Every structure is written in structure tokens, then in C-alpha cells.
Amino acid sequence: MDLKTAILIGPSGCGKGTQAKLLVDYLEKNDSSRKTAYLQSGEKFREVMQGDSYIQKRLKDIVSSGGLSPTFMAIWVWASMFIEKVEGDEHLIIDGFPRKADESPILHTAFEFLGREKPVVISFELEDDVIIKRLVEGRKRADDTEEGVAKRLKWFRRNVSLAIKFFEEHSYYTVVHVNGDQSPEDVHRDILDALGL
Numbered sequence: 001m002d003l004k005t006a007i008l009i010g011p012s013g014c015g016k017g018t019q020a021k022l023l024v025d026y027l028e029k030n031d032s033s034r035k036t037a038y039l040q041s042g043e044k045f046r047e048v049m050q051g052d053s054y055i056q057k058r059l060k061d062i063v064s065s066g067g068l069s070p071t072f073m074a075i076w077v078w079a080s081m082f083i084e085k086v087e088g089d090e091h092l093i094i095d096g097f098p099r100k101a102d103e104s105p106i107l108h109t110a111f112e113f114l115g116r117e118k119p120v121v122i123s124f125e126l127e128d129d130v131i132i133k134r135l136v137e138g139r140k141r142a143d144d145t146e147e148g149v150a151k152r153l154k155w156f157r158r159n160v161s162l163a164i165k166f167f168e169e170h171s172y173y174t175v176v177h178v179n180g181d182q183s184p185e186d187v188h189r190d191i192l193d194a195l196g197l
């Protein structure tokens with residue numbers, strides 16, 4: 001199997017985490033000659049916020065008030081994960097970044113540095129009302145209310161779409177828009193097709 005690099009991008013509630021795990025399981029089962037590195041930025045951010053340093057407290061304050069971490073912190077988190085988990089010959093599944101237009105070109109420099117060719121960006125497409133219903137019914141966060149989710153979606157549509165646009169306009173990448181409003185099995189099949197699996 002050729003080396004695979006996949007970037008999964010989608011709003012909260014799109015099923016991205018589930019699909020990332022299904023993809024990791026598929027690669028581990030069907031290519032025992034290689035490892036699969038799964039880089040999930042949300043989990044790493046939560047780890048970082050556990051401490052009591054000045055930076056960690058500032059980050060907690062920003063996130064708890066509904067803000068986003070600054071770009072330098074996002075890049076530090078990615079770089080840490082690359083250093084910890086990438087050995088050079090593994091499949092690479094990225095979940096949760098980039099989230100801003102200025103982050104995409106920086107991630108591109110990481111791929112060039114790592115010699116990762118033909119990354120595939122999987123963009124999960126769902127209507128806002130579907131996402132709002134999913135998150136409100138499965139409420140896991142204090143702001144998983146109709147108003148809170150709508151506000152986060154507005155930010156996502158405005159900012160993350162610009163991050164995706166970078167990849168769409170760059171010949172180094174293939175961007176595939178996947179319908180996230182279908183069964184997990186069908187979404188998984190579409191992702192495998194997008195990766196040529």
C-alpha cells in the first residue's frame with residue numbers, strides 16, 4: 001500500500017473523530033508493514049491546559065470564554081505531535097487542524113519538510129441544522145445549545161473554509177468533499193475511495 005496522508009476537516013458533530021478511528025483501524029489491519037500515526041489536536045490541547053503555568057492559565061481562560069488558541073500555540077501543538085509521533089514511514093491521519101487560513105501554509109511547510117507527497121484533504125459536508133440537532137441532542141459541552149452551536153458554526157464557515165481554500169488552490173493536494181449526513185459505514189467507504197483504498 002502506498003503511504004497515505006489524510007487531513008480530516010469538519011465542524012463539531014460531523015463525525016470526524018469516528019471516521020478518523022475507522023480509518024486508523026483500516027490502515028492498521030490492511031497494512032501491517034507500516035504504523036499509522038494519528039494526530040488529534042483537540043486532545044493535545046486539553047493535555048496542555050492541565051498545567052498551572054502562566055501560558056496554560058492564559059490558554060484556559062481564552063478557551064473557557066469561547067475563544068480560540070492563538071496561532072503560535074496551535075503550531076506548537078502540531079510540531080510537538082510531529083516530533084513525538086512521526087518516524088518517516090507511517091501513514092499519517094490528521095484530525096482537527098488547520099482551523100485558520102494562516103495555518104494552512106504553515107502545515108504545508110511541515111509536509112514538505114517531512115517529504116509527505118499527495119496529501120488528501122477530506123472535508124465533511126453537512127447542513128447546519130443537522131449539526132445543530134446532533135450536538136444539542138448529544139450535549140457534551142456547556143455551549144451545546146442551539147445558539148452556542150450556531151455561533152461556532154458561523155465561525156467555522158467563515159474561517160475554516162479559508163483554510164480549505166488554500167488546499168483547493170494548491171496542486172500538491174487533493175481535496176474531496178464527503179457527505180457527512182449518511183451512515184458511518186457509507187462515510188467510511190467514501191473516505192477509503194478518496195484515498196484510493
